[in-house]
Amino acid sequence: MSFTHLPWRRPQAFDDRPCVRDVRVDLSYREFGERVDAAAEQFAALGVGPGDVVATMLPNRVELLITVMAAWRLGAAATPINPSFTATEAGFQAGDSGATLVVTADTSMTLGDAALLDVEELASAPSGSLPPAETVPGDLALLVYTSGSTGRPKGVMLDHANLEAMVASMGAAIGIGADDHCLLVLPLFHVNAICVSFLTPLSVGARLSVLERFHPVEFLNAVETLRPTYFSAVPTIYSHLTALPAEVTPDVSSVRFAICGAAPAPPALLSAVEERFGFAMVEGYGLSEGTCASTCNPVHGIRKPGTVGPALPGQEVAVVGPDGEPVPAGERGEVVIRGANVMRGYLNRPEASAEALASGWLHTGDVGVLDEDGYLRIVDRIKDLIIRGGENLYPKEIENVLHGAPGIAEAAVIGGPDPVYGEVPIAFVSATPGGAVDVDAVLAHSRAHLTKVKLPVEIHVLDALPKNPVGKIDKPTLRRQLTAAGVQEA
Template sequence: MDRPCLRDGRNDLTYAEVVQRAAAFAEELAERGVGPGDVLAVMLPNRVELLIGLLAAWRLGAAATPINPSFTEGEAGYQLRDSGARLVLNSGPAAPSAGLPVIHVDEMRCEPRGIPQQREVRPDELALLVYTSGSTGRPKGVMLDHANLDAMASTMAGHFGATDADHCLLVLPLFHVNAICVSFLTMMLRGGQLTVLERFEPRSFLAAVEQHRPTYFSAVPTIYARLAELPDELSADTSSVRFAVCGAAPVSRELLERCESRFGFPLVEGYGLTEGTCASACNPVDGVRKLGTVGPALPGQRIATISPEGELLPTGATGEVVIRGANVMRGYLDRPEDTAATLVDGWLRTGDVGRIDEDGYLTLVDRVKDMIIRGGENLYPKEIESVLHGHPGVLEAAVVGAPHEVYGEVPVAYVVPYPDAEVTVDDLLARCRHELTKVKLPVEVHLLGELPKNPVGKIDKPTLRKALRAR
């Protein structure tokens, strides 16, 4: 219990100290009325206290919903209301709370005042409500229970060959299930160490690698692109890293090869969804890595492709990717119709298109949905379009992804005003800045007389994307 466990820029805790801190905060939450079946909202930047909050909620039989700390009042308020959160752990009086009771992070109880209550966590208890948007743009709460989390952490630990000698450097945001499962829970399950970075910056990240000597980390293509573009004369000792994981967005073979050559550790590309508790396929750390694929199905899972009619397709055929296994979510919170459309005959329908080769390796071909992946962040055009439509002078709006060297894709908006309406680009951008997190802001807004339409009268987004790629 005296082994190193969690650290960040403020804390360096052993396993025993983490248990004590979680017990103390659970005691405080219980005194504030949090109990089995309740939801704790955690709206913090990456720091140890966020993870203590999760552990404390789970001790009580409660779930946690992590919220992007950069969300506006409207964005955070929606998640707080929809999740039914009872209380918010946040960073201070200025943080959104939607009128709910708040515990500020600097006021968390750190030592129990009584004898900590022991309670066994049940596999079927709700553990996380992680919000993701659907094709309508309305965020949905993905319900993940402890059985889901255990299946994912156990799978990743086995796939990585993780032991108590491993040390993960966490750089992805903790309001994503990737950071929680691949970095945090995998290390806790194996008795390893976790060092939490608040944010990513290329030079400070490499300095952290030299200082803390991690054995692995998980990141998105944008992070690897930022590392790869550093000046050649900038060197760092990365010899402790035995592998790194790349996921959340498509990555080029060239970037993978460049990073491996420069930094000396293998990159394993994987694939998954929040609805599948993070990962469903991943190239092996030791074994055949096929660049350009996201690897085979992880142990305990099955991946297949289906036709538009829902029939399973043979090896090599292109179709919608479907997944099944103990990692698949129990459903969307209070969204039975969305759940029924996504969980069909025991399969999780991903909305992605791919093909599986004779060795079981999955290659992603395209996305069925209009989702834009900006630096690993999933952006949903409908949400941005809804904000644009909130301007009284906007008749039509369409948002699509434009190629970007660093971020992969960035949102570009096309707007048709009502005839004779006073609509300016500056007005629209100001509205977006007020309603949306910075990452969701369109990089360009174009005012048009009309938008292209397909034969049935719907906005023809493929034509807009094609024009952007041709620039």
């Protein structure tokens, strides 16, 4: 394994190339490596060593990346904590992960037994006291916590071999090269940002620019000014970009492609982005348990709208029936994944690990269909399935139709209780910026595209749909609101 994404394993030719920047600093590969060594020396003096865990609770900034690498330099693991978490939420992750040190901008927060280090006190000049790094493929590298929308978050254990496999897989899929420049806008407490936007470009000597937060106009200004060649984002970000007034016409000609992931995107949205901005849109699919991504439509090659593409290099993706056997092309079943990118398991959750990794495959809990060319279409989550009078309804199909209705920015469909049918589809929608939703028009549009049993029996218009920390629509919250009969229409 090459591990060229690690500063102490980088080719010497990378030294003077631009590496990472944000609004505060702009570092070459040599300078970034020196900052990593300095932080690692500081961590070692605070008692961090091989097998320990370092938590970083910061917004997107270069120091977060330095902290992660410094932990790895010492043979420790890193766990990124959402900086918007409360003390209770952050304390759970720090305690569950066994973190001995937390690097943060808020040292007033008590996080169990972990020591706190103010990010402003992070060392920047190394003394050269560190012994040579010994990076072992099987050593734990990342503890990425699931969103916890259905219970206590679980720590996904990813080792260095998982990360190396993901970097190689993604790099080959998107054709990353030394002249590429990634603009990072997704939160760095999520594995997508770490692997696709950070580690993959560093593995080939490419450049990374880090944005602390997303704002549509500011983001496009950054594209125009910094001239990135690619970025990765979620459907909500692309919805905001396409909703901008027509007179907003930035120069985005440097961008050769953009990736959409983390949540299903309506095909119409991807087409709208391509039509307006002119760069290729590739939708991918994956889980934190698979170290981020497992399929992606090709940057160069056949892209099939409505699919998330074929398996990435080095990975296997199959669709299986209830008996665990693969189903024929075109038939629905559970999506399972196999490859060196699949996690080693959940931290201190042996039963959950055994269930997720049964029969040597990662069981995703997603319903999908593989076509004859191996392109995957995600139908829905198994747990989101609505059974109406014995008939299976897939919310994603209904949501795709709702997204095509006038004035709809986002849509989510869940199953609501019904005394006759058991469950019926209920929709929650939000309007495009500055617009309004005409419920009668939405229902008329739905009737033109859906059979009667699939029509939402209620459409609730909200100012905004609830999101979990990684930007996915939070259906458990919608279900709780529905159960409490507390839905308020806008």
